[in-house]
Amino acid sequence: MRRMLSRTDLDALVRDLLGAGTRVIAPVRRKVQGREFVEYAPVQNPEEIALDGSQPVRPLKQVVFPPTETLFNYKQDKGLVQIQEAPTTFSDTLVIGARPCDAAALEIVDRVMDWDYHDEFWFGHRQATTVVAVACTDSDESCFCTAVGLSPESTRGADWLLIPAGSSFEVRVVTPKGEALLESNKSRCPESDVPEAGKASSAVEEKVRANLAMNPAKLQEWLGAHFEHPLWQKIALRCHGCGACAFVCPTCHCFDIVDELEGVGRGARRRNWDACQPALFTLHGSGHNPRKDQSARFRQRVMHKFSIYPSRFGEILCTGCGRCIRVCAAGMDLIAILAEIGQNAEEAGSTL
Amino acid sequence: MEELRELAKKLLQEKQVNAVVGYECDRRGVRPAFVDDPAGCDRLVFDHRCVQNLPAYLSPRRTNVAGLGRLAVVVKQCDARAVAGLIRESQLKRENLVLIGVRCGGVAANPNESRELGAETLALRCYGCSGTETAMADYVVGEPKTVPAAGGDRDARLAEIEKMSPEERLALWKEWLSRCTRCHACRQVCPMCFCERCVAEKTQPNWIESSPHIQGNFSWNVTRALHLAGRCVDCGECERACPAQIPLGLLNRKLAKIMSARYGFAVTDDPSTPAPIGSYRLDDGQEFIL
Known part of the structure; x- marks a missing residue:
């Protein structure tokens, strides 16, 4: 038996939650100076929610890891420093319409956020957030989730997965948090005996598969053995060294911590998104930079995602969302780069 | 296109430059290309998707590009304004650079544009552009072209x-x-x-x-x-x-x-x-x- 949810009932569910004071975040259509795009944003009304499958320009990570977050405020008075802790209660949030690649990223990044240090802010937001993902009904030439072990119907990181079926959705409950959401909305999700009409997104999945085939284990092995390889110099020439790829990446999680004055003797300590592509990221106080040019910096990005993180946590730090490809002004194309490295790895097969 | 490729080949073969910075096709559209061997010159293209301003790679802060040695750069007339700017502000010496001017009939707003160039796709900066090549160029390639009339007022x-x-x-x-x-x-x-x-x-x-x-x-x-x-x-x-x-x-x-x-x-x-x-x-x- 499958549970179905109509768009009307989904809207009613959203209205209930909004009425109860829950923050609801969903893909919303925007138009700025003729440029149309979709972004995850808080909604006041369920009609704003765009579930047609367009990928939001920025990933979902901003909901649990805001671009800037105050860690604490401080006051300084004659050598005495007073700390005012930031609030540790996090507002209840429901995300509707997460892309499966965005939802999966949350679970992947959990690993590092609970590694040598338990990140209270990350997990505070995580625990307060329920994620309802929607299976993809379309893909483009930058999608490659299937190459990193996910799919357009992946349930990873989601509490519910909705699978579009005509004007309704099939509801797949994934986690205890998802069970709780179903419990309070059971009458909206009636059981249906309509047989499954085959995998709804298999056409999309096939399309994504055609973009990139990859052998992650071989890739990791090759990367580990080729820290110095002329390929890095060649690839990185066109890279501008900005943080666009990292800031639209659902799995990039590096941050910078700064103290900012807010008047005489008081200020705030904040953490802000940071990225490994700008030179400043590794610039030492002495003036020395261990990553001396863009090739070293771009290599780091690939190594971290496909070699370092996998060897430490057994997870690829990439969900194949393709945003880095779509936003890059220089045409850096991770699919093409992974394909090229993959080919090198194949050819090097016997010598490894 | 042949003219551009032959010129690039000649510049590399005669060792007038160590590398040519131009455009090449990729999976999705057009991207900047760095060609340092004559055989690679056949990758070079120039069409209405060649949006990127390549003189951005001439900034002295691009140490890896500077490491290539003496460069030839493909420039549209508008791109040459950046070269002029860098010279004006003492960041670049004209004699250290070969400029390949391309005759440009306007570019799209997006290097992955699959549609033809027209009022809907034309980049804002091309509105009202005459399309003439830059006087700074050492070589000029391509047939004279006309920039399509834009859909409205640039401003x-x-x-x-x-x-x-x-x-x-x-x-x-x-x-x-x-x-x-x-x-x-x-x-x-x-x-x-x-x-x-x-x-x-x-x-x-x-x-x-x-x-x-x-x-x-x-x-x-x-x-x-x-x-x-x-x-x-x-x-x-x-x-x-x-x-x-x-x-x-x-x-x-x-x-x-x-x-x-x-x-x-x-x-x-x-x-x-x-x-x-x-x-x-x-x-x-x-x-x-x-």
Whole structure:
């Protein structure tokens, strides 16, 4: 038996939650100076929610890891420093319409956020957030989730997965948090005996598969053995060294911590998104930079995602969302780069 | 195209240059290409998808590109304005560079544009462009082309904003700039943002808050726009690169209009034209001095 949810009932569910004071975040259509795009944003009304499958320009990570977050405020008075802790209660949030690649990223990044240090802010937001993902009904030439072990119907990181079926959705409950959401909305999700009409997104999945085939284990092995390889110099020439790829990446999680004055003797300590592509990221106080040019910096990005993180946590730090490809002004194309490295790895097969 | 490829081949074979910076096709459209062997010259293309402003790679801060040695660069007339800017500001010596001027019939707003060039796809900066090649070029390639007539007034969107009250304008920019996450793509793609250490990276004192909150974002975006007054080459790359969809070009365009009204300066590919920031004239306006 499958549970179905109509768009009307989904809207009613959203209205209930909004009425109860829950923050609801969903893909919303925007138009700025003729440029149309979709972004995850808080909604006041369920009609704003765009579930047609367009990928939001920025990933979902901003909901649990805001671009800037105050860690604490401080006051300084004659050598005495007073700390005012930031609030540790996090507002209840429901995300509707997460892309499966965005939802999966949350679970992947959990690993590092609970590694040598338990990140209270990350997990505070995580625990307060329920994620309802929607299976993809379309893909483009930058999608490659299937190459990193996910799919357009992946349930990873989601509490519910909705699978579009005509004007309704099939509801797949994934986690205890998802069970709780179903419990309070059971009458909206009636059981249906309509047989499954085959995998709804298999056409999309096939399309994504055609973009990139990859052998992650071989890739990791090759990367580990080729820290110095002329390929890095060649690839990185066109890279501008900005943080666009990292800031639209659902799995990039590096941050910078700064103290900012807010008047005489008081200020705030904040953490802000940071990225490994700008030179400043590794610039030492002495003036020395261990990553001396863009090739070293771009290599780091690939190594971290496909070699370092996998060897430490057994997870690829990439969900194949393709945003880095779509936003890059220089045409850096991770699919093409992974394909090229993959080919090198194949050819090097016997010598490894 | 053959003419461009043959020329690039010749320059490399005769060792006049170590590498040619041009355009090549990729999976999705067109991207910058760095060709250092004659056999690779067949990759070079030039068409209406060649949007990118390649002189951005000539900034001295690009140490890996500088490491290639002497370069030839493919330039549209508008791109040559960036070369002129870099020469004017002593970042580049003309004699250290070979410029391949391409005759350009306008480019699309997006290098992955699959449609033909027309009023709907034409980049804003091509509105009203004559399409003539730059006088700076050492070589000129391609047949003469005509830029398609644009769909409207280049500055229509600026005029809309100028009509607003200061409060309305502030609200609009607050909404737009709240999306900025300080990835600095605008700065990194800019050929005129060549500082080795950007003011935004200075911490003692911290002139510009690095946090992407609204005051930090105003601080950064307004400072960058002001630093480019009379220097911006109007290539529109900052706006194209912005992953937050902020219409940054509006700020630069407004400042260009002010520079034109106050100092009679318009962006040019003539490196001998002095820039207002680096020159002094007795008739410069000075009513702001008390």
